[in-house]
Structure formats: structure tokens, C-alpha cells
Amino acid sequence: MSPSISAVRVPSSGIDAMLDAAYETHRRFRHGAFAESCPTCHVPAGELCLARRSVHAARRQAYRARLERTELVPLLAAVAR
Secondary structure, eight states: OOOOGGGOOOOHHHHHHHHHHHHHHHHHTTOGGGGSOOTTTOOOTTSOOSSTTOOOHHHHHHHHHHHHHOOSOHHHHHHHO
């Protein structure tokens, strides 16, 4: 019998470390919202927001707006028109 995921207990310090590592990785490689500068706390792209372990909603919205404007394959999109 294998243990279920809900049965595994991770101490809160372990969760804190995992979250810190995830945000640091996203920041370092400018993934997701970290590719945009934050209009709320005015940090440049590639930097963490001033609020610990959160990304401001305006930064996420700027990232989503940029994704909507970007075509993944512009040459193929031009041929299809």
C-alpha cells in the first residue's frame, strides 16, 4: 500500500524554503510575471516584488497583456493570413 500525497507532512519551514527557491528561480530566469517590471512597487524586471512571496496583481496583468500581444510563431501566422 503506497502512502497518499495527503498523508505526507512537510514542516512549514520546508514549505517556506520551497517557495523561496521557486520565486528565486523565477526571478533569476525572468519567468512569468518576473519578466515585467512591477508598476506597484516599481522594481525592475528580474527583481522580486517588495512584498515577500507574492507578485503584485498589476505585474501579473502586465505579463498576461504582453502574452496576448505576442505571437508564438509570427512567420507561420503571416502565411496563414
